[in-house]
Amino acid sequence: MATPDDLKFQEFEEATDLLSADPGATTLSVSSTSTAPTPGDVKLDLSENEEGQGENSELLGREKQTGGFWTFEYYQSFFNVDTMQVLDRIKGSVMPLPGRNFVKHHIRSNPDLYGPFWICATLVFSVAISGNLSTFLSQGDPQYHYRPQFHRVTIAAVAVFLYAWLVPLCVWGFLTWRQGTERQTGGYTFLETVCVYGYSLFVYIPTSVLWIIPFEWLRWLLILVAMVISGSLLVITFWPAVRDDTKLTAFATVTTIVLLHALLAIGCKMYFFQTAVHTVTPAPSLAPPSSNHTGMLTSAAKSQ
């Protein structure tokens, strides 16, 4: 305990020096810990500071939800974002840095449903429209009669929205179960998980537009880049939550998350962007919503 005493002693010396210089000055005694970095047992682990802050603001966030789930105000609390905040979150999702946890840094206990919902809606339409355009542009036959293929919008909508809601539910449920009742610092609420997944899908929107360019190698390159970006966002977000677990579980969880994300991307590409019209598959019969969506995607991918 020499270090705090040293600090106190130093402060006192400084104060006495100042006082002797000017005896009439008013003195203010501050009892907080010194901010000067000292070697020793003061831990300057930034992640810990962030997590501590995160917990406090998480508690504050809990108090913000007013009313029961049947009132309008309850849902209004999830749309409490400004334009600049949404843009900032989108920017953060496109450029994931290893030090910054998306949830802690950008969401900061104000998870919104605006971003995930409208990003999914835009993705649905961008994938369907771009797929339509690419099928049209890849026709060499001048007599080709353009077909809108509008039913694909329905399929895209079901796939994207199921992914954006079911997978976060599973991930959140799994993480909560593993942590038990102990509120560890890495625990995320369901809405924060949905938020992360929703914003991570944003990078697929420009990717799907760029998929119109009819070079196969370019499409695979774009998929790779998009998967790296959004996959790393998810990994950076969820790694702190699972690293306290056994190694096997941690790696398995992270691998599953990345795999499902990749499946969505590849499934979209295979189903919507085909290069020749004679391989257009008939619309797969929509499975009932309770079934696993990855099964539908893999079957669509396998039927190629």
Next chain:
Amino acid sequence: MAEVDEGNRPMFAGLSDVSISEDIPVEGEITVPVGSPSQDDECSTLDEPVKDTVLRDLKAVGKKFVHVLYPKKSSSLLRDWDLWGPLLLCVTLALMLQGGSEKGKDDLGPQFAEVFVIIWFGSVVITLNSKLLGGTISFFQSLCVLGYCILPLTVAMVVCRLVLLGGSSKVSFIVRLIVVTVSFSWSTFASTAFLADSQPPNRRALVVYPVFLFYFVIGWMILTFSPSP
């Protein structure tokens, strides 16, 4: 009686000092209406001929069409909202967008039900979004505005069909593209002029973007319409 008069005199004695200023009219009429109500009672529309009712509603719808075509910030579109106009426009657009009867499920354009659902469900979702973000516009007012602003796109659909009568070539595609782009931006601009005032300024873009997406999708459906060969 004399006693009453004497008693009354002190009560009313001060009244002579009270002066009523000249510019307060103290006059009125107290009549009790007797007999049957007059024939042309304006409050009751139950007795008027059906033609009058229909014409009045049509005139209201027409006035709102004019408001949409020349979007000025007027509140009359919001005050007297009605859903006849949106229904009319939606049904017209959905009928005109009927896909051709081609073989194979893949080749059909949007069916009537799909267009109808997209327009109404999209309007409801955008209205909910605007209200959740803290907008002061009411639910049906917003539906009314979004529905009426489909008018430029319906006009574009009619023009596209006429252009397609002359055959589908590159020139016709470019003409259709220009027409649809102009009408889609007109729709977005018109509905923004009505809706933007009801939002706080730091969330306006969040409300305008879904409207943009909505009209973009409808414009896409119009542009990609191809009649059956």
